[in-house]
Amino acid sequence: MELTKPTTSSACADGTRGVPGRVTAAAVLGTLLEWYDFAIYASMAAVIGRLFFPSDDPTVSLLVTLASYAVGFVCRPLGAIVLGRLGDRAGRRSMLAITMVTVGSASVLIGLLPTHASAGLLAPALLVALRMVQGLAAGAEWTGGATFLIEYARTGRRGLYSGVVQASTVAGFLMGTGVAMAVVRLMPETAVDSWGWRIPFLLGGVVAAVGLFIRLKLDESPAYRELHTPHEPILRQGAQPQAAAPDDSGISGADADDGSGAATQTRRNWLLVLGIVFGVTLHGYTATSFPAFLDAVGALSLEDALTTNAIALLIEVPLIVAAGALSDRVGRKKVMGGALALYALTTYPVFLLVTSGALAGALAGQVVFVVLFAAVSGPMAALFVELFPTRVRSTAFSSSYNIGAAVFGGTAPFVNTFLATRTGVSVAPAFYLVCGALVSLAFLSRAHDRYQEELR
Numbered sequence: 001m002e003l004t005k006p007t008t009s010s011a012c013a014d015g016t017r018g019v020p021g022r023v024t025a026a027a028v029l030g031t032l033l034e035w036y037d038f039a040i041y042a043s044m045a046a047v048i049g050r051l052f053f054p055s056d057d058p059t060v061s062l063l064v065t066l067a068s069y070a071v072g073f074v075c076r077p078l079g080a081i082v083l084g085r086l087g088d089r090a091g092r093r094s095m096l097a098i099t100m101v102t103v104g105s106a107s108v109l110i111g112l113l114p115t116h117a118s119a120g121l122l123a124p125a126l127l128v129a130l131r132m133v134q135g136l137a138a139g140a141e142w143t144g145g146a147t148f149l150i151e152y153a154r155t156g157r158r159g160l161y162s163g164v165v166q167a168s169t170v171a172g173f174l175m176g177t178g179v180a181m182a183v184v185r186l187m188p189e190t191a192v193d194s195w196g197w198r199i200p201f202l203l204g205g206v207v208a209a210v211g212l213f214i215r216l217k218l219d220e221s222p223a224y225r226e227l228h229t230p231h232e233p234i235l236r237q238g239a240q241p242q243a244a245a246p247d248d249s250g251i252s253g254a255d256a257d258d259g260s261g262a263a264t265q266t267r268r269n270w271l272l273v274l275g276i277v278f279g280v281t282l283h284g285y286t287a288t289s290f291p292a293f294l295d296a297v298g299a300l301s302l303e304d305a306l307t308t309n310a311i312a313l314l315i316e317v318p319l320i321v322a323a324g325a326l327s328d329r330v331g332r333k334k335v336m337g338g339a340l341a342l343y344a345l346t347t348y349p350v351f352l353l354v355t356s357g358a359l360a361g362a363l364a365g366q367v368v369f370v371v372l373f374a375a376v377s378g379p380m381a382a383l384f385v386e387l388f389p390t391r392v393r394s395t396a397f398s399s400s401y402n403i404g405a406a407v408f409g410g411t412a413p414f415v416n417t418f419l420a421t422r423t424g425v426s427v428a429p430a431f432y433l434v435c436g437a438l439v440s441l442a443f444l445s446r447a448h449d450r451y452q453e454e455l456r
Helices: 021-043 045-052 058-074 074-087 092-111 122-152 158-186 189-196 198-215 223-226 263-287 291-295 300-332 332-354 359-377 382-387 394-407 413-421 428-442
Strands: none
Touching: 021 092, 021 122, 021 158, 021 198, 021 223, 021 263, 021 291, 021 394, 045 092, 045 122, 045 189, 045 291, 058 074, 058 122, 058 189, 058 332, 058 394, 074 092, 074 122, 074 428, 092 122, 092 198, 122 158, 122 382, 122 394, 122 413, 158 189, 158 198, 158 263, 158 300, 158 359, 158 382, 158 428, 189 198, 198 223, 263 291, 263 300, 263 359, 263 394, 263 413, 263 428, 300 332, 300 359, 332 359, 332 382, 332 428, 382 394, 413 428
């Protein structure tokens, strides 16, 4: 059966044009919504703790809330495998529509939940259940959006679009942090606890509706359609026809290392991504959970912690795009590796600044922290997408990334707060983060940088 070439791919056949704007918007909006929801939950952890997990000890309430934050990440690997496989079999677009509906609906329902005061144990049970549903969808949202967008980009521009989609995660955190900050600052605490906390979650439904409308109007990426229409190849931007067709695993014989086979190479790259994700997600989720951490250790008030974090995130957004674009010129590994090495050297002094109790110190420490994370995360999606063949890319990328994000990233806010509050040493999390940076750097050194090669 012959497929009609859709209008969204017409630009892709011409290497002089960019990725269609609605393709970029579709990838960005879904990722923005996903991390907006995680940001408002983390930023308002203290409020949620009082309302859903009340305790005589505020620290216990906060830790339980952060544990429920991590529960969403527990479901991410399952969602990554199921929905990632759907993306490889039924198409990227179908999978992205499902994730958008799921994340948005769960956000609205959280905003409508009764609290512990009116529903007892049912309230936290429903909250945790909805966090799990969000986690299932989130398991394929960012990776699916990144895969879809980068498959549209030509060689020499994939790093730029990697930076764009990764910047949307921080923009989502920024938007969530900003909304939470506005609610906390502009409303009295009694009003926040009564109904104000619901506003950020309900706003997520609006973003979901817009994103779903855009996604339903998209066609599949050129790489995916090329794979499924072998008699009528569709070239990505600047791509040349391949000399050899891919084998059943999606990798041509020339791509297998030392004759070990495509499957072995894919498994090796899967493990490398998992190792790289360790330190990357530790630092990423630490950066976005600083408000709750600083409030818990008494370094700053929640209002000041939210303000400094919002400023730092705002600075980070354009730097992520710049780092992604830089990796198109010098390679993904050089940009990411340099930042991870600097993390190993600077994380301890950064925590001394952040926990100093001074507003200026907290802001300076967070700015240094996010500048380095921009360099790590900007090229990251492109590096991971390029490691896997089109036939299994969605499943392999989603599962490897999200297992690491669930185990290491999702637990980072809880572990950081636990280490600081239980040891009485506010800089204790720095040692955990330095370890993560060194592990990621070691795995990154073993990865093959394909930034100058066509997608397979």
